[in-house]
Amino acid sequence: QLQLQESGPGLVKPSETLSLTCTVSGGSISSSSYYWGWIRQPPGKGLEWIGSIYYSGSTYYNPSLKSRVTISVDTSKNQFSLKLSSVTAADTAVYYCAGGDASVPAPPDPWGQGTLVTVSS
């Protein structure tokens, strides 16, 4: 059974780069069966799709974040990562990683438990 776990700093300074890692267990990160994605949720607010990456290396980013986002895969560690540059307080959120079936359009499932990242000096 696929399981995901986010990790990374809980506090990032404004203008710096937020970096998070998602460790995948119960499946291979390099499998063509899955896509991998990131979603965030500001405190007390709704969900926002950040982006996703497929086995082929294709990436899809939320247009509102595209200029600042990079999602990549590290097959040697069975992990994928998120980098968000030039952060501001508006980027404070719980960040979730998720996986999904890549064989057909499919919603993300399962999700990690989420990690809170606060942007503050």
Place this chain on the structure above:
Amino acid sequence: EIVLTQSPGTLSLSPGERATLSCRASQSVSSSYLAWYQQKPGQAPRLLIYGASSRATGIPDRFSGSGSGTDFTLTISRLEPEDFAVYYCQQYGSSPPGTFGQGTKVEIK
């Protein structure tokens, strides 16, 4: 970009009652690639429905989804105490994929 609008914002109901949640898209959602999630405080969202009407693994049959095109509905036939939560719809078939609605809170009346 497809915009999803959920209504109502809050639904106040009693256990045992029927809940009807709406999700309207700004343009047609291809092949009914519409999902519903349940989120409780401090937890990650849980997938309930995909493909507009298919229940995810382990989801009780009191949860049902319907709709196509631009209008979708999540129905909870009889509310159990554990069903009081926030519900989100998401489209995942169009580019860019993954847009969420703003959520509907189902609270105890």
